[in-house]
Amino acid sequence: GAVVSQHPSRVICKSGTSVKIECRSLDFQATTMFWYRQFPKQSLMLMATSNEGSKATYEQGVEKDKFLINHASLTLSTLTVTSAHPEDSSFYICSARPVLATNEKLFFGSGTQLSVL
């Protein structure tokens, strides 16, 4: 099956620093990738839709200047958490939809646990 690689799996940073999370589709191309945020024992909340070659579409309430998304190629999207604060500590997950998909099937990365001290 299709594989989505997410890196790093875990990151600890100091308050005020920026952190970049990568999401790669290893064996397929994806024009669209999605970024989610998940707090402990809660559901996945969609943050933004990343479109290759164009600006990301952010969900209501998500600060686009704080969560920078870049989708520069058909296999890579990055999420940068700028000036991170403890309240940004969360589990971040990406997903990707193959370009040639005939259905809505999504493939998820393994997630990144961000801890801001």
Next chain:
Amino acid sequence: QQQVKQSPQSLIVQKGGIPIINCAYENTAFDYFPWYQQFPGKGPALLIAIRPDVSEKKEGRFTISFNKSAKQFSLHIMDSQPGDSATYFCAASMRSSGSRLTFGEGTQLTVNP
């Protein structure tokens, strides 16, 4: 606004039991209903999905029952095993929005040996 409501929040069964997780949706434009399994510290993995034109779909030990008129769907896990202990999420999307999923709140399933 929560468009997909999931219950129960947690569920404990014995090995071999048949846990049932229920979801209800509000938006009649939804036309794709997947179920995901998530283990701690991992991303969700697709288990099974259904479209509104069928009332039931079975894949291995997992079965989805779908009631379009009631706007409800459920996941049944046959012959449950301790390895099935995980969090299960239902979700919904509509073709017009690509793969933009709306998730339920999740159900923490524990299968005791």
